[in-house]
Amino acid sequence: MTDRLVVEGMxxxxxxxxQDQAPNGTWNYPFETGISTDSYMIILLRTLESHDENLIKQLTERILSKQQDNGAWKLFYDEGAGNLTATIDAYYALLxxxxxxxNDKRLQAAKRFILANGGLEKAHMFTKIMLAVTGQHKWPVFFPIPIEVILIPPTFPINFYxxxxxxxxNMTPIMILANRKFHIKTKESPDMTDLFVSRDRNFYHTREEEQWRSFYKDVKSSIKKIVGFxxxxxxxxxxEAKQYMLNRIEPDGTFYGYFSSTFLMIFALLALGYPKNHPTITNAVNGLKSMRTELDGHPHIQYTTATVWNTSLISYALQEAGVSPKDPMIKQxxxxxxxxxxxxxxxxxxHNPHAFPGGWGFADVNTIHPDVDDTTASLRSIASEVTLQPNVRGAWERGTLWVLSMQNDDGGWPAFEKNTDSKLIKLxxxxxxxxxLTDPSSADLTxxxxxxxxxxxxxxxTHPAISAGIDWLIQNQEKDGSWYGRWGICYIYGTWAAVTGLRSVxxxxxxxxxxxxxxxxxxxQNPDGGWGESCRSDSNNEYVPLKASTLTHTAWALDALISVSEKPTRAIIKGIEFLVKNLDREDWxxxxxxxxxxxxxxxxxxHSYRYxxxxxxxxxxxxxxxxx
Incomplete structure (x- = not known):
């Protein structure tokens, strides 16, 4: 019975x-990140006095559809009463x-939650910066990273790179904005002063300011000795900061393809005197709009697109499931x-001066910042083409060599750049x-x-790269036997990646x-045969059960166990039974x-992971x- 259900499920x-593949061969499943990008988009459009009323109204409707009964917004189901920062973002955007x-009852409920949980002072740093640039929050007396840092040569122990x-x-536009103490209001700007709980409206408390003023002065003094007046x-x-941004604008107009960096770049350009209708700003806004997707009848502005990631993983999974490399799905x-x-x-x-390009990025329009995970995912997908299509061999070799070149000195692999894990930066x-600010080796990437x-x-x-990677994983295993996954949730994800990686070598x-x-x-493993992990694991720095099973967590755990076992164990059989019975599940x-x-x-x-x-x-x- 189980065997038949496995085949039918596949x-x-x-x-x-x-059915879901696009005509150009991709899978464009949404990359959903809550309501903050939708909120920021409204705030951006209103600040630029861009009257895209249809989009603004639709985004407000999506935001309201996610509000909890207590007036708050959550980042995940079991977060508790709600998330303060997300609620501030939503309240500000709606207003x-x-x-x-x-006096709208939904906004009043949100306001009560915000005040009860510390007010605007307790928001996340990014939201405080957004509030500062739109005139709702004071800039600090100083920002802990002075803009002059960008001039320190890469040969110095601590520098911009x-x-x-x-x-x-993200920090480049923030440094420009903080340096100028820039803020901008419009005639439509709301008054948020009633959301402060205390009179201290600075980013940092006095003790922290005093602690870092000397660091700030030392950095400027050191650079002055190198540069001059x-x-x-x-x-x-x-x-230099301006050119850093402008030189990294992608073909779609966004800065590195990220919502947050593009949003901040637009305000930084305004701080530098660019008019609101400057082509660079207009193109950036259009780039953000192009990240729009539809969810439950509402628009959602994605943080980025996951087109390469989705397409590479799906193509590989299909081939593992027996779909021929010659099938049009795979070919496209x-x-x-x-x-x-x-x-x-x-x-x-x-940090990797002797390597040649050959990686892949995460998003559809990503031409300058590849990452290790997308590169190995893409290489897995095209592996069959190396023998079927000899002209693919060059791409394969360039990609594989790039991956090998990206290994950190500690033996693990980072996501985007090697050896950027300074302990001083974390302070x-x-x-x-x-x-x-850091990109360390992680169990999932390694x-x-x-x-x-x-x-x-x-x-x-025994290849040096493989043996070093094995050693890194062994040395970084948690005491309970798990591994922390930096880019997934969380210990189940890291453990799946580590175990399947170790078994593969x-x-x-x-x-x-x-x-x-x-x-x-x-x-x-849960009594129903599945696995589930809470998002709270990452903040707690320990495994926190979700108290419910999910398809994806179950698949990760099972795949790890399958890679280890010579025959189906009781845990595997129970897990497979849960998986095949719940493939069509639709709930939280x-x-x-x-x-x-x-x-x-x-x-x-x-949205692609369930498949x-x-x-x-x-x-x-x-x-x-x-x-x-």
């Missing part, structure tokens, strides 16, 4: 994916839209992926600095890279590291975020246990 998923007055790619993209220093820093997907391989150098070359008084190298190349286990099932991981996975667990970008503040619901990982796991179950 067939249903394959048919769904066939600024002009469609809802302060010590920050991660994502950190530079303070006035010239300041002018050079401003110009791989043709798309081959067109998206990067040919230009990006900032990654600063800066920037909220979530360890997520925003495990998935090892899985690719073991399953799709002919490198031996021939680490034995009876190895103590593998056995500890298996024991942990089996110990957290289906919508629950499975990805993260900044612990406690940024979570991602990948990708169950299909991949069922395929691996069938291939290992049903065909032998």
């Amino acid at each position: 067939e249903r998923i394959i048919e769904t994916l066939k 600024y839209s002009g469609y809802y007055p302060k 010590s920050f991660s790619e994502y950190g530079r993209a 303070p006035q010239e220093l300041h002018r050079l820093a401003i110009n 997907a791989n043709d798309y992926l081959l067109r998206r391989q990067h040919v230009k150098y990006g900032d990654w070359v600063v 800066l008084p920037v909220e979530k600095a360890e997520y925003l 495990g998935r890279t090892l899985e690719f190298l073991g399953s799709s190349t002919n490198l031996v286990k 021939r680490v034995r099932s009876n190895n103590s590291t593998i056995k500890k991981a298996v024991n942990w996975l089996e110990s957290i 667990t289906t919508d629950y975020p499975k990805g993260q970008g900044m612990a406690g503040n940024f979570y991602i619901h990948y 990708i990982f169950p299909l991949l796991t069922l395929a691996h179950y069938r291939n290992k246990f049903m065909e032998n």
Whole structure:
């Protein structure tokens, strides 16, 4: 019975994916990140006095559709009463839209929640900056990262390129804005002063300011010795920051393809004197609008698009499920992926100067910042083309060499740039600095890279890159046997990636590291046979059960166990039974975020995951246990 259900389940998923593929070979499943991007879009359009009323009204309707009965907005189902920052974002956007007055009962409920939870003073740093640039919040006396940092040569121990790619993209416009103490209001700007709880409306408390003023002065003094006069220093820093942004605008007009960096860049350009209707600003706004998707009849402005990621993972999963590489679905997907391989150098070359381009990025319009995970995912997908299409070999070799070149000195793999994990950077008084400003080796990236190298190349286990990756995973296993996954939720994700990676490079099932991981996975299996993990795991720095099973978490856990077992265990059988019985499930667990970008503040619901990982796991179950 189970075997038949496995085959039927796979067939249903394959048919769904066939129907959902776009004419250009891609899968454009939404990259959903809550309501903050929708809120910021309203605030941006109102600030620029761009009267796209249809979009603004529709976005307000989506925001309101997500409000809880207590007036708050949540980032995930089991967050508790609500999320203060998301509620501030939503309240401000609804008020600024002009469609809802302060005495609207829904806004009044939101206001009560905000005040009861600390007011605007307790918002996340990004929201405080947004409030500052729109005239609702004071800029601090100083910002902990002076704009002159951008002039420090890369040869210095701490410099601008010590920050991660994502950190530079967001901090560059912030440094311009903070330096100018820029703010802009319009005649439509609401009054948010009644949402402050205390009189202290600065970003940082006095103790923190005093602690970092000396650091600020030391940085400026050091750069002055290199560059010269303070006035010239300041002018050079401003110009360098401006050019950094302008030189990294993607073809769609966005800055690096991210919503947050593009939003901030627009305000930074306004601070530098650009008019609201300047072509660069207009193109940037249009780029953000192009990230629009539809969810439950409402528009949602995505933080970025996940087109390459979705397409590479789906194409690979389909091939694992038995769909021929010659099938039009796969051919079209791989043709798309081959067109998206990067040919230009990006900032990654600063720390990796001897490598050539060859990676893939995450989004559809991504030409300058590839990442390791998308590259290995794309290489898995086109692997079959290397033998079927000899002209693909060059792309394959460039991509594989780029992945190998990106290995950190500690043996693990980062996402975007190698060796950007300075302990000093983490000490800066920037909220979530360890997520925003660093790009360390992680179990998910290292495990998935090892899985690719073991399953799709002919490198031996004793190859220095593989042996170093194995050592990194062994050394970074948690005491309970799990691994933390930086880009997913969370310990189940990291453990799946680590175990499947280690098994792919021939680490034995009876190895103590593998056995500890298996024991942990089996110990957290739910009575219904599935697995589920709360988003609270990342903030708590320990596994927190969701107390409900999800398709994706179950698929990850099962895939790890299947990679280790020679025959179906009781845990595997129960898990497969849960998976096949719930493939069509539609409830809050289906919508629950499975990805993260900044612990406690940024979570991602990948609409593709409910198809990708169950299909991949069922395929691996069938291939290992049903065909032998």
